[in-house]
Amino acid sequence: MYEVEILTGNETAAYAAMNSNVRVVAAYPITPATPVVETISKLVESGKMLAKFIRVESEHSAMAACIGASAAGSRAFTATSSHGLAYMHEMLHWATNARTPIVMAVANRAIGPGWNIWADLGDSLSQRDTGWMQFYCSNNQEIYDTIAMAYKLAENRKVLLPAMVCYDGFVLSHTAMPVELTEFGDFLHEYEPVWKLDAEKPFTHGNILPPEEFAELRHNVQKSHDRALKLMHKVEEEFYELYGRRTPLILEEYKVEDAEKVIVTMGAIGSEAKVAVDSLREKRVKAGLVRLRCFRPFPEKQLKELLEDKKIYVFDRAISPGSGGPLYQELKAALASTPIKRITPRIVGIGGIDVTKRTFERALFERKIWIKEVIS
Amino acid sequence: MLISIRFHGRGGQGAVTASKLLAQTASEMGYYSQSMPFFGAERRGAPVISFTRISDEPIYEMSQVYHPNIVVVLDPVIMKVVDVFRGVKEGGWIVANTTKKPDEFVFGQEYLNIVAVDATGIAIKNDLLVAGMPVVNTPMLGALLRADIPLNIEVLEGIVARKFGKEGKKNVKAISEAYEFAEVKLIHGSGKRRYPKKQKIKVEFPISTPAEGVAGKTKLWRDFRPEINYDKCNDCLNCWLHCPESAIRLNDRVEIDYDYCKGCLVCAAVCPKKAITSEREVFADV
Ligand code: SF4
Ligand code: SF4
Numbered sequence: 089m090y091e092v093e094i095l096t097g098n099e100t101a102a103y104a105a106m107n108s109n110v111r112v113v114a115a116y117p118i119t120p121a122t123p124v125v126e127t128i129s130k131l132v133e134s135g136k137m138l139a140k141f142i143r144v145e146s147e148h149s150a151m152a153a154c155i156g157a158s159a160a161g162s163r164a165f166t167a168t169s170s171h172g173l174a175y176m177h178e179m180l181h182w183a184t185n186a187r188t189p190i191v192m193a194v195a196n197r198a199i200g201p202g203w204n205i206w207a208d209l210g211d212s213l214s215q216r217d218t219g220w221m222q223f224y225c226s227n228n229q230e231i232y233d234t235i236a237m238a239y240k241l242a243e244n245r246k247v248l249l250p251a252m253v254c255y256d257g258f259v260l261s262h263t264a265m266p267v268e269l270t271e272f273g274d275f276l277h278e279y280e281p282v283w284k285l286d287a288e289k290p291f292t293h294g295n296i297l298p299p300e301e302f303a304e305l306r307h308n309v310q311k312s313h314d315r316a317l318k319l320m321h322k323v324e325e326e327f328y329e330l331y332g333r334r335t336p337l338i339l340e341e342y343k344v345e346d347a348e349k350v351i352v353t354m355g356a357i358g359s360e361a362k363v364a365v366d367s368l369r370e371k372r373v374k375a376g377l378v379r380l381r382c383f384r385p386f387p388e389k390q391l392k393e394l395l396e397d398k399k400i401y402v403f404d405r406a407i408s409p410g411s412g413g414p415l416y417q418e419l420k421a422a423l424a425s426t427p428i429k430r431i432t433p434r435i436v437g438i439g440g441i442d443v444t445k446r447t448f449e450r451a452l453f454e455r456k457i458w459i460k461e462v463i464s
Numbered sequence: 465m466l467i468s469i470r471f472h473g474r475g476g477q478g479a480v481t482a483s484k485l486l487a488q489t490a491s492e493m494g495y496y497s498q499s500m501p502f503f504g505a506e507r508r509g510a511p512v513i514s515f516t517r518i519s520d521e522p523i524y525e526m527s528q529v530y531h532p533n534i535v536v537v538l539d540p541v542i543m544k545v546v547d548v549f550r551g552v553k554e555g556g557w558i559v560a561n562t563t564k565k566p567d568e569f570v571f572g573q574e575y576l577n578i579v580a581v582d583a584t585g586i587a588i589k590n591d592l593l594v595a596g597m598p599v600v601n602t603p604m605l606g607a608l609l610r611a612d613i614p615l616n617i618e619v620l621e622g623i624v625a626r627k628f629g630k631e632g633k634k635n636v637k638a639i640s641e642a643y644e645f646a647e648v649k650l651i652h653g654s655g656k657r658r659y660p661k662k663q664k665i666k667v668e669f670p671i672s673t674p675a676e677g678v679a680g681k682t683k684l685w686r687d688f689r690p691e692i693n694y695d696k697c698n699d700c701l702n703c704w705l706h707c708p709e710s711a712i713r714l715n716d717r718v719e720i721d722y723d724y725c726k727g728c729l730v731c732a733a734v735c736p737k738k739a740i741t742s743e744r745e746v747f748a749d750v
Binding site: 092094205226256260262265266356357359360363442445464 | 484488497525528
């Protein structure tokens with residue numbers, strides 16, 4: 089048996105970084121991700137975590153330092169949220185094109201003004217075009233496992249992409265639940281970069297690139313996402329063999345096969361949705377659930393196979409103003425051949441509105457797109 | 465089986481730690497558990513809520529608890545500003561920190577079982593003080609175990625002894641004292657609670673204007689009461705400028721509005737003349 093501790097999502101992310109043998113952490117505090125960094129700094133200070141902790145003056149610098157560390161051949165980690173993530177935006181692109189396999193914990197929070205510190209996936213979803221892989225979690229064990237699995241994928245030479253591991257602010261970041269603290273030594277070996285910055289053999293990285301070569305670089309980033317998607321099952325299997333836990337990377341399906349109405353969502357509310365499905369089935373509604381784990385790369389094929397002939401309700405805890413829910417938009421594109429009236433958008437949980445099983449139950453039978461109240 | 469517990473306290477009393485310790489106790493006894501604090505204004509003295517769920521099956525709920533089986537009230541004053549009874553299941557429990565006897569409870573008599581304990585007294589007696597404020601979370605857990613909850617006091621004490629280091633011993637003592645001295649009253653009935661109608665919210669621009677009172681009458685947060693000594697005051701207005709609650713008025717001179725002053729003592733700290741002193745606040749009416 090492994091050690092089971094009652095940990096918050098943030099503490100879990102810190103322990104996952106430690107047990108993934110992260111060597112460099114550069115971070116700047118922001119609610120609700122701050123405790124990740126606090127926990128890591130304690131672990132480093134006490135000598136339990138053998139990493140260099142770099143204090144920086146902003147999130148932009150935090151990501152720049154992670155890129156530097158990764159380019160020099162170290163496994164790098166950081167954590168942020170909301171405005172901090174937005175402030176990193178430029179460097180996020182940099183990390184992708186530099187092919188630095190950094191992993192970052194993101195405690196999802198709304199972006200102001202209208203200062204709001206609560207859960208909303210709008211911060212990471214608005215970074216969806218930066219080229220980072222994005223995973224969404226719905227409990228703390230999943231945060232723990234996904235961080236290790238994200239390194240495994242990110243550092244694979246066919247991938248070499250950075251990854252965000254996202255979890256709802258407060259709902260997961262500050263909620264404590266049991267977590268098995270596995271050591272990842274057998275699963276993650278020391279990071280061996282293809283190339284690394286070396287003072288003995290100097291070269292420049294990220295210099296000017298003419299159009300054709302730049303297009304080639306961007307095409308390679310896209311191909312790497314495709315390859316990452318293909319590798320996910322292998323990573324899941326290897327993880328399961330070692331630790332006995334099935335942690336899906338692409339999606340989790342629940343009672344979909346015979347379902348007539350399928351809820352599609354991601355993040356913490358995807359866990360609550362499971363309770364809703366059971367409750368709906370007790371009332372003889374054939375409900376099912378697809379909880380998306382990986383938003384980038386977007387598993388178009390897998391979703392299409394599962395959902396093609398279902399009535400679908402997409403629950404977004406985010407809004408792309410002028411367009412709609414980001415997950416709804418992408419799913420609609422993926423299912424282009426499905427009649428549009430079978431895909432129904434719902435916007436829930438914005439700015440931390442609590443999403444209960446009754447939110448889902450009601451949303452399936454009301455016509456309102458937005459649910460702006462707690463249905464307790 | 466799914467037992468849900470809601471803790472009410474004020475920032476600094478340890479409600480969040482209490483709900484996490486309870487989850488840990490349940491976990492070590494083989495149950496699934498979850499501890500979910502709700503964060504609003506993270507200020508010392510502000511009302512705080514935290515939830516614990518305990519179950520013999522995996523817990524998938526990630527929403528707050530709206531219909532708890534047990535409510536734990538760490539601070540008697542909180543009942544003045546928060547509806548601690550909201551949504552409690554009929555036949556559920558209220559575990560309150562109070563010097564009152566269960567029979568003297570004004571609310572809840574008809575439909576709730578009651579555990580009453582003077583946790584503040586026990587905390588003071590056992591020297592559980594942080595910055596002069598009694599921390600009542602561990603004795604409240606002791607009293608909570610007298611309610612209908614399948615957890616063992618020794619497991620809880622073991623965890624507290626392990627996690628609290630040198631503070632462990634006195635906390636363990638406070639837990640067993642509270643467990644022993646808590647008064648329990650069992651009641652059967654079927655009272656129903658009415659909920660106030662919600663107001664419609666309309667927000668277009670995030671605009672706010674300077675105003676006191678957005679957090680209610682914050683005087684109840686006050687552990688200390690500032691007093692201005694006008695013989696020393698030179699009207700520099702430093703206190704007026706720095707008061708985070710805008711609770712200092714400009715009349716002919718600076719005056720503290722004791723309805724809203726939350727007792728943070730920022731004013732005393734910034735006064736160049738040391739004209740603001742403070743003493744312990746005691747509210748006669750609660
Ligand atoms: S203690 Fe002083 S600064 Fe603090 S709220 Fe009261 S008047 Fe304002
Ligand atoms: S800071 Fe002190 S001296 Fe200045 S106005 Fe306030 S009470 Fe008077």
